[in-house]
Amino acid sequence: DFLNALEEVKPLFGAAEEELEKRLLGGIIHFSPFINNILDDARLYVNQVRKGSTPVLSVALHGPPGSGKTALAAKMAIDSEFPFIKLISPEDMVGFSEMQKVQQLDKTFRDAYKSPLSIIVIDNIELLVDWVPIGPRFSNSVLVALKVLLGKQPPKDRRLLVFATTTERSVLQQLDLFSRFDADIAVPNVNSQAELASVLQHSGAFSESDQQRAIGEIQEITGSAEVGVGIKKTLLAIQTAKEDQDVPGRFARVMSQAIAANRGSYT
Amino acid sequence: DFLNALEEVKPLFGAAEEELEKRLLGGIIHFSPFINNILDDARLYVNQVRKGSTPVLSVALHGPPGSGKTALAAKMAIDSEFPFIKLISPEDMVGFSEMQKVQQLDKTFRDAYKSPLSIIVIDNIELLVDWVPIGPRFSNSVLVALKVLLGKQPPKDRRLLVFATTTERSVLQQLDLFSRFDADIAVPNVNSQAELASVLQHSGAFSESDQQRAIGEIQEITGSAEVGVGIKKTLLAIQTAKEDQDVPGRFARVMSQAIAANRGSYT
Amino acid sequence: DFLNALEEVKPLFGAAEEELEKRLLGGIIHFSPFINNILDDARLYVNQVRKGSTPVLSVALHGPPGSGKTALAAKMAIDSEFPFIKLISPEDMVGFSEMQKVQQLDKTFRDAYKSPLSIIVIDNIELLVDWVPIGPRFSNSVLVALKVLLGKQPPKDRRLLVFATTTERSVLQQLDLFSRFDADIAVPNVNSQAELASVLQHSGAFSESDQQRAIGEIQEITGSAEVGVGIKKTLLAIQTAKEDQDVPGRFARVMSQAIAANRGSYT
Amino acid sequence: DFLNALEEVKPLFGAAEEELEKRLLGGIIHFSPFINNILDDARLYVNQVRKGSTPVLSVALHGPPGSGKTALAAKMAIDSEFPFIKLISPEDMVGFSEMQKVQQLDKTFRDAYKSPLSIIVIDNIELLVDWVPIGPRFSNSVLVALKVLLGKQPPKDRRLLVFATTTERSVLQQLDLFSRFDADIAVPNVNSQAELASVLQHSGAFSESDQQRAIGEIQEITGSAEVGVGIKKTLLAIQTAKEDQDVPGRFARVMSQAIAANRGSYT
Amino acid sequence: DFLNALEEVKPLFGAAEEELEKRLLGGIIHFSPFINNILDDARLYVNQVRKGSTPVLSVALHGPPGSGKTALAAKMAIDSEFPFIKLISPEDMVGFSEMQKVQQLDKTFRDAYKSPLSIIVIDNIELLVDWVPIGPRFSNSVLVALKVLLGKQPPKDRRLLVFATTTERSVLQQLDLFSRFDADIAVPNVNSQAELASVLQHSGAFSESDQQRAIGEIQEITGSAEVGVGIKKTLLAIQTAKEDQDVPGRFARVMSQAIAANRGSYT
Amino acid sequence: DFLNALEEVKPLFGAAEEELEKRLLGGIIHFSPFINNILDDARLYVNQVRKGSTPVLSVALHGPPGSGKTALAAKMAIDSEFPFIKLISPEDMVGFSEMQKVQQLDKTFRDAYKSPLSIIVIDNIELLVDWVPIGPRFSNSVLVALKVLLGKQPPKDRRLLVFATTTERSVLQQLDLFSRFDADIAVPNVNSQAELASVLQHSGAFSESDQQRAIGEIQEITGSAEVGVGIKKTLLAIQTAKEDQDVPGRFARVMSQAIAANRGSYT
Numbered sequence A, B, C, D, E, F: 001d002f003l004n005a006l007e008e009v010k011p012l013f014g015a016a017e018e019e020l021e022k023r024l025l026g027g028i029i030h031f032s033p034f035i036n037n038i039l040d041d042a043r044l045y046v047n048q049v050r051k052g053s054t055p056v057l058s059v060a061l062h063g064p065p066g067s068g069k070t071a072l073a074a075k076m077a078i079d080s081e082f083p084f085i086k087l088i089s090p091e092d093m094v095g096f097s098e099m100q101k102v103q104q105l106d107k108t109f110r111d112a113y114k115s116p117l118s119i120i121v122i123d124n125i126e127l128l129v130d131w132v133p134i135g136p137r138f139s140n141s142v143l144v145a146l147k148v149l150l151g152k153q154p155p156k157d158r159r160l161l162v163f164a165t166t167t168e169r170s171v172l173q174q175l176d177l178f179s180r181f182d183a184d185i186a187v188p189n190v191n192s193q194a195e196l197a198s199v200l201q202h203s204g205a206f207s208e209s210d211q212q213r214a215i216g217e218i219q220e221i222t223g224s225a226e227v228g229v230g231i232k233k234t235l236l237a238i239q240t241a242k243e244d245q246d247v248p249g250r251f252a253r254v255m256s257q258a259i260a261a262n263r264g265s266y267t
């Protein structure tokens, strides 16, 4: 029945795509030229694998919480149009033992090797290894399994591209996991007032003057023109503000708190 | 039979409400304007989720021991009138293994996803993860499960609001759990003499002059006009005092001990 | 069969009382006015619960080894004449797994909730959590279970008073267990020469002059008039001395050793 | 079958006595007046329990390796002529799990309570708790079981005397186990040249002049008149020396090595 | 079925050779005279075992990540033409428990003893022992099994040669595993510009002038003529560059990043 | 079946002797007078036990890796001609759990007690306890079992001699295991040029002048006349050198490396 359970979560392409699209519900807002660069780089890696010069390639997407890593990885995978796409997410492994996680990982890679062209997206890799900063603690066996699987040569005529997301690049470095990736892509926060304005504009919830008032108040409260908040939290703050009578005021307060909380926390 | 046991604790709405009302037996005394602000903020989050702009939102209620966190969370949940409300409490998990706790958590979230609008109240989150300051020790698997579940997107057309209570905000920060919440609410102690007077007044156990004598003696013993005791312990001290021949005197002694014990202990 | 074993140790009132009376074989000698104060305070808490103003109350008795904590808790419980009284002691749990201890604790509390008025005496709470100073080590799951159970609200119309004994108040503080008690009572050693004389007098084993000689010799050997030995060890030293030809001399030597061993050890 | 195994090791008195006598094969040589004092003190404790004034008494025999602790405890137990005598030794528990050890301990105490007068000898208590200085490591559950059992009151009209041996008094103190004993007896090495001469004399393997030569050479090699070797190793050195052509010379070399190895090692 | 699984992975010679050849897909480029020296030394050890003067010999191949250790070990094993060749790789043990790994190791050695001349290649020995630098953590039982098996004398008329690869020589030294090997071979990076030119030349993807431009740009970006990148990453960088419009420019950027990442990391 | 497995490895004398002779394939070269002294001392201990004056005696053979400890212990055991001889080696316990090791140890000792005169050889005692320097880690239960078994008195009329080998005397001291042995024997390296010449002479692979050239070159490379390499590695270096065209030159290089690696490593 555990094996049956494994079967049940076995993704057909359709199901996996649905899962990935759920991660894209907020769309991809091009609030900065970096977003285009990121998607361009990803296309390069997709082509390198597609053309067969490289049988296996792994790419780490790292950035602050809520910066859009999962959404971007989902976009890259869907755009590749590879015949086998699978999302490995801690969400689907709640209550799994370490051994069950390892077996699920192993099974996914073996499934991928059955298709000539495959993409595996591993979401929140630091949660997959049960990383907790106190101790620190983590699952040794899942970590070693990831290291081994990332370095494994696919069978003849099989090609695999792996995207993995993480908020904890330095943790992955300490665990000697980061260097196992062949390439990495940094995903940025909404950092400048111009980028923030672009997001507000796109939301359609602010008049031009409300935008300016909100951005001005944020600068006043935080004492700086730097923003540094993930696109995810920014979009949520817009929703919360919409419930308030004073939309721009509330938005400014919520964002300012987020800015203060983030200061100096991500390295 | 463990699975059966899980079924048995599965809350129908009625049962959950009863459980929540048990936490409200002491009522909600409005001894400070903060109490109103807290309940207003909660209503905002309830509306944000109800209107569907935000499919999932999590709010942490943190404050000193006995400050009324559980009672307030119960009040917020009941007032929402959402069709699915469930209380997750360590009290119902005494003797559960880590894996059983994780499965119970997972099941509760999956149950919630079956209703269009749901509230889950997670009480004493630091006890749920078996936190003990010596070591420190805690349940890694429950902690990771909470992180994963708090970040999980509900299925289409399902909306979930999570309230969690804790006395250990800084512990949750160390465990990198606190930042997983979308918002947080601070619950205060009975802090000023005016607030204490309001509570004594409401109890009906003190004459006007007894109130003044009691508050005066507390200031004398502790050498300060600051109170800083939770509403729960304050109400208990009133009960103990009522057994004594000298009600205000005993109340002053018990409260003074509580004030001394609290000094510098909560951060 | 484990469950059966649990059933077997399930105390009917009679059996529990017998167990408690075994702890009172040395009687309660009123060698100091503190003994009366302690018993008075206990009566206050018993009344507070009996009258129903407070559905649950927990009291910690703490003091040096052999100071009479268990005997006093037994006395308090018996004197309450509550219909349900149960002693939880590590002695009855030798060879239990952590999980079995937790289940026994949980069962005892659930049994207590079946009676309108209940007392649970938890003896040697630091041994119950398997506390060992090297490490330190202790049973996390028993500790968390105790915290949860001490904070649990009984069902409607059920009232529960908990007495717990410990030699390790500071350990309980480190474990964040001590603050879970609503009240605490300090149990003292036999501290002064007058108190020691009162115990010797009560034993009937010493002539007036032997008493004086013994107390004088102790002061001579230890170089101090302070005693600081538990009532339990004091009564045992009297028994050992009675086997010797030189009763007061032997008593003085044994007590002096005990005094030396205790110096600076209890905080 | 494990329970059966427990039954099989259940000692009838006869069997236990045989086991104890095996520990006495080297006899008790009265090489120092301390040996008499030790046996006298033991008789006092035996009487205290026999006369019924004290239902339970525990005595720790501590001293350097090979000083004769086990032989002396065996002698005390046999001389008591109590109807129930049982030896608990790590030798009989090789391959037992912690839980099996705890159950064996518990069973032995419960067996003892069936007899009106019982003695339990616990040999090498530091090995019984699996003490290893690196770490340090030890069996928490066996340790806690010992603490609980040493403090347990026997049933009515049952009396129990416990002798325990250890080379690790300071370890027992760190583990908070030593203070659980009601009394303790220090067992000394063969310390002076006079004591050593008395042992050599008793062995009958040395002429008067060989004795003097051996003792003289030891002083020469070690540069001191102090000996400080356990009676056990001393007797073994005599046996090794008897295989050599130069009996006193070899004895001196072996003893000198033992003396050097012991210097500063026992505290 | 676990035993069956073991049987299934039991290598016939053919299958093992195929596995080894998969590791040689990039060929062996003689970019430095060291490559010849390494293969010469290996032939010496092969002969020493073949001629029967030495029944068992173990050789450790150590070097930076991607320096070609596995490919070289595969080449050595295939060139020996020994009748029994087996590859032990963590890739084939994903999801194995420690005990299963130990049993697989034990089985492989016992299988090897059935052939008169055998080679076992142990790949990534630090992953086989589950080495993780944080902690550090590793599998004690696999480590001890390796130590024991490396030191084991084969049965009469059986001869065994062991090649093992690792990126973690200093870890193996700390674990007291490195000294168990009878000999060791250091595998170098592509270190000089001349060596790099030789690799680019061999790839056929660069014109003479592109080679010079790429190497020049690398020196410019890194500020040094030292290269220090493994042959594996160098070949991958060539493939990535081929996807870009500016082949030498992209190659220079990717190599420069790799050089920067490696600086000071391997000891 | 585990018990059956135990039975299968139960050594009849013949089988054990064969196992021991396998350890003696390189013979015993008398390259130093110490070798004779060691074998003489062993005969003394054998006689002490044979004559029955001492029912149990344990001897630790300690020395640097490859110094010939196992070969010497095998020689001593075979020469004793005792009716029961058994080798306990980690090689035969690969894949055993701690408990299985303990049971195998216990069984071997119990088997030995069935014979009037027995020898048990325990090889590589530090590997038997799974010693790993990082941590450090080791098997507590095997260690305690060894301590208990070494101190155990055989049944009447049974006599047992234990030889144990180890490279880790200081580890055994830290583990408080070394002092459990009644005697110890130090096994030396090939230390001087004269000793090395004696080994080369015995090998028959070097002409007189080649010997001198090899030894001269070693002194030149290492800058010292001290050798300090185990007999095992010395014999292996001779074999490797024989495969080279320049036999003395290669021998000098391999030995010099070994000398350098050993410097300061053994204490």
Ligand SMILES: Nc1ncnc2c1ncn2[C@@H]1O[C@H](COP(=O)(O)OP(=O)(O)OP(=O)(O)O)[C@@H](O)[C@H]1O
Pocket (backbone or CB within 6 Å): A023, A024, A025, A026, A027, A028, A029, A030, A031, A035, A064, A065, A066, A067, A068, A069, A070, A071, A072, A124, A165, A167, A231, A232, A235, B151
């Ligand atoms: N340019 C963008 N890049 C990424 N996401 C975007 C962008 N524009 C809008 N979004 C939306 O923002 C949200 C980003 O959330 P997402 O879960 O991908 O962030 P994350 O970095 O994976 O967060 P976490 O650190 O919690 O895993 C998504 O809803 C996505 O549709």
Ligand SMILES: Nc1ncnc2c1ncn2[C@@H]1O[C@H](COP(=O)(O)OP(=O)(O)OP(=O)(O)O)[C@@H](O)[C@H]1O
Pocket (backbone or CB within 6 Å): B023, B024, B025, B026, B027, B028, B029, B030, B031, B035, B064, B065, B066, B067, B068, B069, B070, B071, B072, B124, B165, B167, B231, B232, B235, C151
């Ligand atoms: N303004 C108020 N806010 C909260 N609780 C109140 C208030 N006024 C009265 N109460 C009563 O005070 C008690 C608060 O206890 P509650 O258990 O909610 O505190 P808590 O902070 O959750 O305690 P703990 O830290 O032990 O979990 C309840 O009985 C509640 O009915």
Ligand SMILES: Nc1ncnc2c1ncn2[C@@H]1O[C@H](COP(=O)(O)OP(=O)(O)OP(=O)(O)O)[C@@H](O)[C@H]1O
Pocket (backbone or CB within 6 Å): C023, C024, C025, C026, C027, C028, C029, C030, C031, C035, C064, C065, C066, C067, C068, C069, C070, C071, C072, C124, C165, C167, C231, C232, C235, D151
């Ligand atoms: N005033 C007194 N208070 C308590 N015990 C007394 C008093 N007078 C006499 N005794 C007797 O002294 C003994 C006290 O032992 P008790 O086991 O209660 O001490 P304890 O503090 O629980 O010891 P431990 O620290 O070992 O648990 C009992 O036999 C009790 O009958």
Ligand SMILES: Nc1ncnc2c1ncn2[C@@H]1O[C@H](COP(=O)(O)OP(=O)(O)OP(=O)(O)O)[C@@H](O)[C@H]1O
Pocket (backbone or CB within 6 Å): D023, D024, D025, D026, D027, D028, D029, D030, D031, D035, D064, D065, D066, D067, D068, D069, D070, D071, D072, D124, D165, D167, D231, D232, D235, F151
């Ligand atoms: N006065 C004595 N006291 C104790 N033992 C003596 C005495 N005289 C001779 N012996 C003999 O010396 C030996 C003492 O060994 P025993 O095993 O009792 O020592 P031990 O202190 O228990 O050793 P260990 O520390 O190894 O447990 C026994 O054989 C005993 O018969």
Ligand SMILES: Nc1ncnc2c1ncn2[C@@H]1O[C@H](COP(=O)(O)OP(=O)(O)OP(=O)(O)O)[C@@H](O)[C@H]1O
Pocket (backbone or CB within 6 Å): A151, E023, E024, E025, E026, E027, E028, E029, E030, E031, E035, E064, E065, E066, E067, E068, E069, E070, E071, E072, E124, E165, E167, E231, E232, E235
């Ligand atoms: N001279 C060479 N030596 C080794 N490998 C070479 C050489 N020339 C080309 N190659 C190719 O380079 C690649 C080396 O990769 P390989 O996996 O052997 O490196 P590795 O050191 O084992 O890496 P890792 O540290 O990841 O285990 C192989 O594809 C191999 O065919």
Ligand SMILES: Nc1ncnc2c1ncn2[C@@H]1O[C@H](COP(=O)(O)OP(=O)(O)OP(=O)(O)O)[C@@H](O)[C@H]1O
Pocket (backbone or CB within 6 Å): E151, F023, F024, F025, F026, F027, F028, F029, F030, F031, F035, F064, F065, F066, F067, F068, F069, F070, F071, F072, F124, F165, F167, F231, F232, F235
């Ligand atoms: N004088 C000698 N003493 C011991 N062994 C010798 C001697 N002369 C030759 N030999 C040979 O040298 C080898 C010694 O190897 P052995 O395995 O006994 O060493 P060891 O010290 O046990 O090694 P390890 O530390 O790896 O356990 C054997 O093959 C043995 O036959």
Ligand SMILES: [Mg+2]
Pocket (backbone or CB within 6 Å): A069, A070, A071, A123, A124, A165
């Ligand atoms: Mg994400």
Ligand SMILES: [Mg+2]
Pocket (backbone or CB within 6 Å): B069, B070, B071, B123, B124, B165
């Ligand atoms: Mg609460």
Ligand SMILES: [Mg+2]
Pocket (backbone or CB within 6 Å): C069, C070, C071, C123, C124, C165
């Ligand atoms: Mg007590």
Ligand SMILES: [Mg+2]
Pocket (backbone or CB within 6 Å): D069, D070, D071, D123, D124, D165
């Ligand atoms: Mg002993």
Ligand SMILES: [Mg+2]
Pocket (backbone or CB within 6 Å): E069, E070, E071, E123, E124, E165
């Ligand atoms: Mg490799």
Ligand SMILES: [Mg+2]
Pocket (backbone or CB within 6 Å): F069, F070, F071, F123, F124, F165
């Ligand atoms: Mg050896």
